[in-house]
Amino acid sequence: MEDRPKLLILYATQTGNALDAAERVAREAERRACLVKLLSMDEYDVSSLPYEGTVIFVVSTTGQGDTPDPMKVVFWRFLLQRHLSKDWLEGVCYGVFGLGDSGYQKYNFVAKKLDKRLSDLGAMAIVEKGLGDDQHPSGYEAALDPWMLSLWSMLNRINPKFFPHGLDFAIPDMKLVDQPKVQIAYHGDDKVDSQVPPNSDNLLDLKWIEIPMERARSMSRGKFTNVKNRPDCFLKMIKNQPLTRAGCGKDVRHFEFEFVSSAVEYQVGDVLEVLPGQNPSAVDAFIQRCNLDPDAFITVHHRDMDNHLLQSCTIAKVPIRLKDFVELTMDVASASPRRYFFEARTLYV
Ligand SMILES: Cc1cc2nc3c(=O)[nH]c(=O)nc-3n(C[C@H](O)[C@H](O)[C@H](O)COP(=O)(O)O)c2cc1C
Structure with a gap:
């Protein structure tokens, strides 16, 4: 059988949007008969990165410019190691799509940091990084659509075997659904x-x-990281006070919680995942x-x-x-x- 390349898509999400975006990229690739492998970064062995042909990264930014949990502990720490040489990722092609919110000071910080680090390690960007913005009326998808079009065209250029039937071919939607x-x-x-x-x-x-x-x-x-199946603690809401006027289009509130089980330590900028x-x-x-x-x-x-x-x-x-x-x-x-x-x-x- 003909040896066809497979497109590896790695994503890191805190609240699910990057998973949605990564699934969309995967679906659009599959629709064009491209072979795809879609994994969360914490499901992937990062030391294998130099052996990949082409990798697409879909990452969000959380906290104050922080990496999402599935990227933080192993993946990002590994990539930041000083001993990795400038040509460690030579021969690897990549594309980065970031999800962020330009209302934050460190807008799409993770996608930008990742793009720079991959390039510093010798990987080659085949498409300019895409930056999705929550502030756009159509959300991150406004940037995702044009970014994907560039991606397909560049992938086809570097290796037409990604799309064996050409870029105009599309598997019927009903078959994918x-x-x-x-x-x-x-x-x-x-x-x-x-x-x-x-x-x-x-x-x-x-x-x-x-x-x-x-x-x-x-x-x-996707909703919860594999290690986070058990909540850290239980809280009781003791204050729920609206800070915005009714009808102003936004609903910002001041909440106060009291621990009802053991307390957890936290720092400013930590994300509190509440399951109401x-x-x-x-x-x-x-x-x-x-x-x-x-x-x-x-x-x-x-x-x-x-x-x-x-x-x-x-x-x-x-x-x-x-x-x-x-x-x-x-x-x-x-x-x-x-x-x-x-x-x-x-x-x-
Ligand atoms: C608590 C919190 C902190 C955030 N911090 C940043 C940030 O520092 N920079 C940024 O560009 N976007 C920030 N965002 C926006 C998210 O990146 C954006 O909503 C994204 O779509 C979330 O994707 P995810 O669901 O895959 O984590 C933050 C969002 C939340 C909820």
Whole structure:
């Protein structure tokens, strides 16, 4: 069989946008019959970078110009090592797309730092770095679309085998949409372990919140890092005060929390990931609308990308009550659908 190059896409996200953007790049590449491998940076062995042909990086900036968690601990520290030579990445082609907000002083700092470091290590940029900006009326996608067009054209130029049928070829949308990202397996009561409380109303006992939360997170790819399935602590909100006037277009609030479990240490600029409870009637309405059984026990399995299985899949086998999964991982009342949702919807109307 002809040896075809594969496009490696590495992403690092704090709150999911860079995952969305990376998936979009992957989908658009696949649509053009390009072979793709999509991984979070913490799923990739960074020491293999010199052996890659072409790598696309999709990274957001968090905190005060900080790298997202999946990039911070291993990937970025490794790249910053002084002993790496100027030609360590010679022969590697790359492209960087950053997600940021120009309202911050260190706008898209991570994408800029990464681009510079890759170039300092001898890699060759095949496309000028793209910088997505939350402040743009169309969000980061305003920059992503033109950046992708340049990317396809440059990839085709450096190696036409990326697109064996040429750049005008496109796999029909319906065929791509037909591959679900996740599979839901339903389980009979006999498979459900007795750790699950018969009645989860007993919210005072933190263990009964922690167990389903850990299970839900282990089955929710991209939202939470693999090591962060267990919350660091539980908080009680003691103050929720609006700082903006009603109707001004923004809703900025002052919150105060009190620790109800052990306290955590933090510094200015740290990101606090809050998992608020959802309105129970919104959750019930969503489940009813989708004609689902709230008390069914499920496991959620992610589509295997290039035979790569999530580490968390091993613990993802413990079933969770459907209602708990919806409550703990899906924002049913206020999430705004991304553009891909509407793109996919048009195929079914
Ligand atoms: C707590 C927080 C801190 C942020 N800090 C920065 C920053 O320093 N520079 C920047 O350009 N954008 C910053 N942003 C904007 C994010 O980079 C932007 O919303 C991006 O789309 C998030 O992508 P992600 O969901 O993949 O992490 C920040 C966003 C949040 C919520």
